[in-house]
Amino acid sequence: MEDTKVIKSKTKKIVILNLALILLIAVQIIFLPTVARYVKQESDKIVASYTSLYMSSDGEGKVVSVEDKLGYLNLKLMNYEDSNVTQRDIEYTISRPTKFYNANGEAIADDDIETYLKTAGNQLHVLDVWNQPQVVGRDTYKYTQNIASSDGETKNGNYLFSYEKLNNSAVGKIHNLLIEFHRDRGSDFRGTEDVSIIVQLSRPYREVFIINVKISDKLIVFSNTDALVYETTFQRLYIQSADVYSYYKGSDKLREYKDRNDSSKTVKIAPRSLLVTFTWDNFYFDVNCLKDYHLPNDTLPGTYDNVSFIDISKPYVSKLDIEKKILVMYVPQGSNFYLDFLQIDKANSSTVNARVEVAVIDQSAKMDYDIYDELYAGYKYDTIVSDIKYMNLINYNKE
């Protein structure tokens, strides 16, 4: 009996306990607050591309003609290359290097520069904006450079190509500078010297542009290098001529020399094109180099020369004989162009020679062409081709 009572009591307790538990849960669900939160996230993105820089000049390889240690160069700087225009402001300065360095960035004392350059392979350097050595022309130290005039915009003492929007691009701009070169170091020179103009950019990027020019007391200079054309190596002959033949820019002093036929008289250099004759051997001459210049009728198939529209600022061809390997051109003032030659037989040497003639006016005002030799502070001609004196420009050795 008592066991039964105990069992019933225990059962009751369990039931009550369970009911209480269920009631508790029901109350919690229905009446007590639950933690409920809504969460939302959105996102967005901006992608900004860095600007490209396009800057070019017409100065590379130009010839500065000096007289009495002074010469001038017309230099154009542009904020574009081909059809690409920089779409931000460009700020720059033309720096005037006063200290020079070796390839390791070590300073070279002024008095030691000439000795340093006598060692084969040594090149002259200046430090760029990052204090890294940059190669410059080996004669740069001899010259002081000043900007005699400029039509460029300026801002805070710097030159500025300001950005002007034009459709989806920008306005292409040109700065015309006149740079004065004064030779105040080194012995007297006869020939051609290599000088660099250093353009330092500060915006939109910090970097340097180095423009290499030739300073010469000659009216025309030649240089040659390898050039890759459609994966084929050509010998490229560069020809640059002085801006003014008849007088020295800056001083306006006329170029006057002794008359070859009467040393008591003088002749003056005429403002006429130089007459240059080229001959070559063991080379193909790439006639396509002449396609932008005036050509006599039938010089090239399909070409014609309308004398009414001759542009006297461009070289023009007087004669081209591929079989006889002879090219005669008139080279006007301020010319800067090249001719390409492809070696035929690589087992033998290949040569290019030239003969330069300059227009001179004697005291009777008669004008004629005379060979541009030492009488006119010109070249030596010690190469004979078909009984005519030439000077050798290229002697491309066999492999």
Added chain:
Amino acid sequence: MKRNKFLIIAIYVLFIVSFLSVSYTLGKYVSNQSVGGSFEIGDQLYFDYTRSDLYRNDQLIVGVIVNEPNSNKTYITTDNVSPGDNVRYHFYISNFDLETGKMNGYDANFLPVSTALLNMPIKGSSFDLDATIYYRVIPLDQETGEPDPNNKPSTVYSMIAKDTKLDLPEDEKVMYEFYVEVLLDEQMSNTDHNDYFGATLSIEMYFNAVSKIKNN
């Protein structure tokens, strides 16, 4: 026997009830993700995001909206930034539909977050940049939802900090103007423009809203 049986049944019922109550509670958490200024009314939390002006060195520049590949999302592109530039992008957040004026249904907290990255493919490198967000309140006419002409917004912006919580109240129209600002690093040493070919600045922004705790 009967007792044990009763006990087992009770435990079983207890388990079922607990399971149901937990499920019901968890089912109230909603997470959603969408882009653009759409705003839907319902038992879910929304806010309105509106893109605004893009500046470079305090000058207004053009931002072009482009589609993200293989996605219905869009993003903003611009170009011609350079080292040392200051880039600033403005946007607006409101707790109501700008077109219809209808309100959200919940009190919420809001927090925007931003990151910036400079990618230089030529150098094969990427660099983190600081992106700071500032905000101000745009006082509104509660009836029209337009900026209140008689109550100009402050000219001073406050900086968003990690513990900043901005209110998107249930019963009042609010609008915030934000801007995210990135100062691009100066040009790296011993580089020139070629090293920055194809370089990009990417600014990623995340807008987080969380409804406040309320009774069920």
